Amino acid sequence: MNETLNLVVGLAMGLNLIALGSSRLPTLIRAMSLQGMVLGVMPLLLEHERLDWRILLVAFATMAGKGVLIPSLLRRAMRAANIEREIEPFIGFVPSLLLGAGGTIAAMALARGLPLLPEHAGTLLVPGSLASILTGFILLIGRAKAISQVCGYLILENGIYLFGLLLIHSTPLLVESGILLDVTVGVFIIGIIVDRIQRAFDSLDTRKLTTLRE
Amino acid sequence: MNPLLLIIVPLIGAGLAALWPDNRTRPWFLPIVGLAHLAMTFWLFVNPPVVAADAWLGFDPLARAVLPVVSLLFVVCAAYGVSYLQIRLERPNRVFVALLLTILGLLSAGHQSRHLGLLWITTEAVTLASVPLLHFNGTPRAFEATWKYLLVGGTGIALSLLGSFCLGYASLQGGGVGDLTFPALMAQGATLSRPWVLTAWVLLLVGYGTKMGLAPMHTWKPDAYGEAPGIVGALMAGGVTTVAFTAILRVRSVVAASGEGPMADRTLLVIGLFSMLVAALFLLGTRDFKRMLAYSSVEHMGILCIGAALGAAGVAAALFHVWSNALTKGSLFLSAGNLRRAAGSPSMDDVRGMSLLTPRSAALFITGMFAVTACPPFGPFFSELLVLRAALATGHGLATAIFLGCALLAFFGLTRVVFGIVDGRPRPATRANGKKFVETAGVVAPPLVLLVMSLWLGLFTPTILREAWAAAVAQLFPTP
Numbered sequence: 164m165n166e167t168l169n170l171v172v173g174l175a176m177g178l179n180l181i182a183l184g185s186s187r188l189p190t191l192i193r194a195m196s197l198q199g200m201v202l203g204v205m206p207l208l209l210e211h212e213r214l215d216w217r218i219l220l221v222a223f224a225t226m227a228g229k230g231v232l233i234p235s236l237l238r239r240a241m242r243a244a245n246i247e248r249e250i251e252p253f254i255g256f257v258p259s260l261l262l263g264a265g266g267t268i269a270a271m272a273l274a275r276g277l278p279l280l281p282e283h284a285g286t287l288l289v290p291g292s293l294a295s296i297l298t299g300f301i302l303l304i305g306r307a308k309a310i311s312q313v314c315g316y317l318i319l320e321n322g323i324y325l326f327g328l329l330l331i332h333s334t335p336l337l338v339e340s341g342i343l344l345d346v347t348v349g350v351f352i353i354g355i356i357v358d359r360i361q362r363a364f365d366s367l368d369t370r371k372l373t374t375l376r377e
Numbered sequence: 378m379n380p381l382l383l384i385i386v387p388l389i390g391a392g393l394a395a396l397w398p399d400n401r402t403r404p405w406f407l408p409i410v411g412l413a414h415l416a417m418t419f420w421l422f423v424n425p426p427v428v429a430a431d432a433w434l435g436f437d438p439l440a441r442a443v444l445p446v447v448s449l450l451f452v453v454c455a456a457y458g459v460s461y462l463q464i465r466l467e468r469p470n471r472v473f474v475a476l477l478l479t480i481l482g483l484l485s486a487g488h489q490s491r492h493l494g495l496l497w498i499t500t501e502a503v504t505l506a507s508v509p510l511l512h513f514n515g516t517p518r519a520f521e522a523t524w525k526y527l528l529v530g531g532t533g534i535a536l537s538l539l540g541s542f543c544l545g546y547a548s549l550q551g552g553g554v555g556d557l558t559f560p561a562l563m564a565q566g567a568t569l570s571r572p573w574v575l576t577a578w579v580l581l582l583v584g585y586g587t588k589m590g591l592a593p594m595h596t597w598k599p600d601a602y603g604e605a606p607g608i609v610g611a612l613m614a615g616g617v618t619t620v621a622f623t624a625i626l627r628v629r630s631v632v633a634a635s636g637e638g639p640m641a642d643r644t645l646l647v648i649g650l651f652s653m654l655v656a657a658l659f660l661l662g663t664r665d666f667k668r669m670l671a672y673s674s675v676e677h678m679g680i681l682c683i684g685a686a687l688g689a690a691g692v693a694a695a696l697f698h699v700w701s702n703a704l705t706k707g708s709l710f711l712s713a714g715n716l717r718r719a720a721g722s723p724s725m726d727d728v729r730g731m732s733l734l735t736p737r738s739a740a741l742f743i744t745g746m747f748a749v750t751a752c753p754p755f756g757p758f759f760s761e762l763l764v765l766r767a768a769l770a771t772g773h774g775l776a777t778a779i780f781l782g783c784a785l786l787a788f789f790g791l792t793r794v795v796f797g798i799v800d801g802r803p804r805p806a807t808r809a810n811g812k813k814f815v816e817t818a819g820v821v822a823p824p825l826v827l828l829v830m831s832l833w834l835g836l837f838t839p840t841i842l843r844e845a846w847a848a849a850v851a852q853l854f855p856t857p
Contacts (some may be wrong), residue, residue, distance in 0.1 A: 303532065316531055320535055323538050334557065356524060360521075375525070375600045375603065
């Protein structure tokens with residue numbers, strides 16, 4: 164079981180690098196949505212005594228929310244704004260790819276230093292989580308288009324979700340469902356704001372959002 | 378009485394307001410629900426219920442020490458909101474009214490949350506619910522502020538979730554069975570895994586600190602407060618930030634129970650002093666009187682953190698400061714909202730002579746400015762004095778000196794802007810715009826009431842309030 168899980172976490176980490184290295188927004192969104200799908204499979208791969216309905220619900224909601232719903236919202240925003248590419252990001256594609264790769268290695272090293280329960284010691288969940296969080300931050304800081312920044316935020320959330328899998332047996336359903344609910348609601352609001360920004364500024368380039376400063 | 382009503386009643390009110398058809402009468406939901414909430418909170422304050430140790434939600438001593446001021450602030454802001462929304466009838470207020478009531482319900486839930494996960498869910502929900510309030514004015518500047526608020530606030534929320542997970546994992550490693558209520562975590566004490574507790578503390582402090590607006594995570598604050606209507610600024614500075622502060626207090630008590638209390642206090646002290654310093658420096662530079670209030674809020678969040686770092690006496694002083702800051706800052710935001718409407722601009726480059734155009738709001742604004750910079754005999758003077766006494770009693774001489782220096786710089790910064798816009802002769806453009814704004818009782822009385830309450834809090838702090846703060850401190854610092 165652990166090996167399949169590690170393979171899937173590794174896949175998610177690879178998708179991080181694709182997200183960092185691509186200049187085309189559809190690729191970025193596709194990487195993110197695939198990552199959401201992969202994340203949805205993971206709860207099913209964890210070792211359980213028996214598969215109860217709460218785990219199934221988390222898995223299904225993750226796949227539907229992160230894998231289908233949110234990406235389709237972003238695709239619609241992208242078409243409405245008529246943009247395909249991230250041009251002139253704050254952090255270039257090669258530097259961010261290098262940062263991401265270095266961060267992944269650092270995450271592996273850091274995770275080794277943290278004390279883990281025996282049943283989690285062999286999994287890639289903690290390094291995968293740290294690497295995704297870092298990827299999310301790089302995209303948030305390094306990209307200028309609002310859609311890329313939203314993708315960055317979602318990859319950051321994915322990293323936190325990976326960490327949450329460590330606790331899936333001990334935290335009650337309320338916490339898990341709260342997480343999913345909040346992410347979904349958050350994206351609805353982000354979707355609305357992206358739409359409004361596009362109408363107000365006629366662009367989704369956050370470089371134009373510079374009126375408010377000292 | 379069931380404390381859950383504090384959450385349910387505002388949420389039902391929000392639902393009804395969302396369904397209410399008439400734009401003109403809908404704002405009345407705000408004071409009606411607010412008064413009901415205040416009455417219930419007051420009743421619970423006088424007759425505190427017994428909270429089961431494993432309850433996820435409950436009107437515990439910490440909620441009792443803070444929630445009444447949030448309710449009080451909401452009622453006064455609601456009264457202001459009725460007059461404000463009558464002036465702004467051109468904009469639909471369905472979402473605005475419904476979300477303000479939702480926020481009241483969620484704040485009640487957040488203050489009463491005794492469970493790490495539930496606390497996170499409610500604070501995140503408050504953040505999301507306040508997003509549409511920020512762009513009520515619909516200007517490009519307002520959307521820019523909202524976007525920055527969403528990105529910075531969202532990242533803060535994400536980090537506090539990660540911190541909550543880390544604290545949960547620390548409990549699992551210590552042999553916990555996944556009970557994430559604060560009393561259970563505190564009972565685990567020294568068995569919590571140290572590395573994970575430290576990681577959790579850093580992440581939760583950054584996460585909830587973003588929500589509070591501590592420097593250097595404060596960058597959303599001037600934009601959001603500068604562009605949002607005054608009533609939203611008042612509620613965010615006095616209500617929403619306090620829920621993050623009580624979250625930090627609750628987490629701190631768990632960290633202290635695990636034996637890392639001195640480290641937690643050191644980080645709180647440093648981040649508090651840094652916030653004061655950053656706020657003071659920006660106050661000396663800003664030319665916008667609404668952004669000025671945001672920096673002043675950053676300064677006061679710093680003071681709260683400094684208080685929280687100074688042991689039992691300091692936390693009691695910080696809870697006092699939560700009250701005095703909420704009331705005084707609320708008054709300032711409301712009177713600033715009046716000035717902003719009358720002047721047509723928030724910048725001291727365009728605005729002068731407001732004492733001639735809107736004499737009452739200008740007088741309130743000046744008095745509020747003196748109150749918030751801790752001039753006696755208003756509330757903030759006494760609460761900051763208590764923080765300083767706690768600092769000196771625990772031997773933090775250098776911190777006291779920095780505190781006083783920053784407070785002095787902030788005083789210079791605030792007086793510079795306030796007298797800049799109040800004094801002089803109004804420009805012709807401002808004069809024409811100001812003629813359209815009438816200082817009715819509806820927009821002048823609420824800030825006046827808040828200011829009088831701040832004065833009352835300073836001069837005659839009720840004994841029952843002091844007892845409530847002491848009980849909250851006893852909850853946070855259990856004697857072994």
